[in-house]
Amino acid sequence: MDYFLTEEQQMMRDVAREIAEKRIRPVAAHYDETGEFPWPVVEAMAEADLFRVFIPEEYDGMDNGTPIMNMCVVTEELSKACGGIALAFAATGLGTMPILVAGSDEQKKQYLPRIASGTLAAFGLTEPNAGSDAAGVATRAVLDGDEWVINGTKQWITNGGEAEIYTIFCVTDPTKGPRGVSTIVVEKDAPGFTFGKKEDKLGIRASATRELIFQDCRVPKANVLGRAGTGFINAMRTFDLSRPGVAAQAVGIAQGALDLSLKYSRERVQFGQPISGFQGMRWMLADMAMKVEAARALVYAVARWTDSRPKERVTAHSAMAKCFASDVAMEVTTQAVQVFGGYGYMKEYPIEKYMRDAKITQIYEGTNQIQRDEIGRGVLVASAAND
């Protein structure tokens, strides 16, 4: 289907597609197995200017007003070949969002050009006791003269240990609850900042998920994004903008699995004919295709709408895109394994990885239960407003 991408977005898609086919697909199984970080691929992405697509032109980026749609187009293409490697890109987008949302011009000048040229970023909110209930963060930052002194541990941070720039959510005023949280930029080489355990995961194994440990970590006072106390709002506004990216990752994973399933169904012969000849199989493929297309249409619509209203909250719809697309990805990739039969269950074939990779999209950046909470609240509030 033609989604009428702008000429620039078509270029972004084509550039990402070449990276996906030439650089990612041939090595996806290797990084899935070893869990190594795919630096050569990330360097190729950087050389191809992909990290520029969500960064405004004035900060060395190539975005002229549609950052979310650009990010979605690229994330989807990369995810078709490997949802895990694609995440090095997408999570850098996530880590950058608080700077875009709340950073001053000076802060943007300091960080964005570096990210545009391929320095990775990461987003640090989750802690052992603060998952869905993100307001429960306990990592503490105390002002000492011209510096913040940070103590605490962040858990399961994507790009942890590989990124240079971390946007960290810390309690700066424990008397104020969620209004006492601030976003502070911490660079990898900050004194007192180290990394803990790197997780061994079900899927997206090429992605680094790691603990961030702050022990009297010192960063300049100027590293706080926006006013102190706006951290929680920054996080929520970031999720509004970043969830379509997770959704695009889900669409890419689903499309990648669908493409492989279609091909396999034309080649696998049983009962003297390709299995694609059986109506039962064709209907299965039809449902998969229909759902992927519906997910994509929703994700693009939400991404464009978000881009057209940079100052508005779009929480419910952003959550719809993420929740719907990730549920589709889980369903479609599970069916894809079914299309491959017993071969689908074997690691020798590429399809089971898609099913493992899809699962995370229902969990991170807010589980789908949390998304449904947001959607429910959003539609009920809108309904009440119309009374």
Add this chain to the structure above:
Amino acid sequence: MKICVCIKQVPATTEVKFDPATNTLIREGVDSQINPFDLYALEEAVRVKERLQKEGQEATVTVVCMGPPQAEAALREAISLGGDDAILLSDRAFRGADTWATSFALAQALLKLQPEVVFCGMQAIDGDTGQVGPGIATHMDYAQAPYVAEIEGLERRKILVKRLLENGYERCSVRLPVVLTVVKEINEPRTPSLRGKMNAKKAKIPVWTAADLGAPEEKLGLQGSPTQVVKVFSPPHREGGQKWAGDADELSGKLAGLLKELEIV
């Protein structure tokens, strides 16, 4: 440093078809691509440029292609892959050129550009002659280093290269200006970048004709081509050899018999 790369647009298929009447390639209905070997030449040129720029020196890569007007697409693609600008040599007078006339025309264009280093692919996948690179060097009176597998050093007056030969490598130091042809193992070509694609879209690609080159017509195109193609055919597929099994005595006897029969011994 001024660097030039010569590229050719070739059919994007491995099943090359000939028109038996004219003995020329059928290009209609076949997509085009940059000759794959030329992509390695372009990549190496861009890497040299980037290295020099990092050292604070000026360097540019100009891509040159001789071909029909639609070969402009190949040049735009080359810019998306890191070329700075491009020139298309296109004129009816160039048509039907063999390797001599092709390298002559390219050499005339390059002489106007005066590069210090010229990169070519080792051969084109449609003609497979491997003649044009060395031909250009000869027409320009430049030094030449064909089949380069690695550039080991580049100085103001000379270049150190490792050449891939049938029986190993040869390392040599060649004075500038020079024409190099490169083999596949020299690098892994990058994919296009977004900025490259934007530059490619905006680029103005001048078309140089025979008149612009100031070259006599009798040295160009079919007229200037000493090669006459008598016949083009697909060679028969090579059959697998014979396989003998047995012990050493038996086999050596059998082999000796065959060698005698073939009057080799």
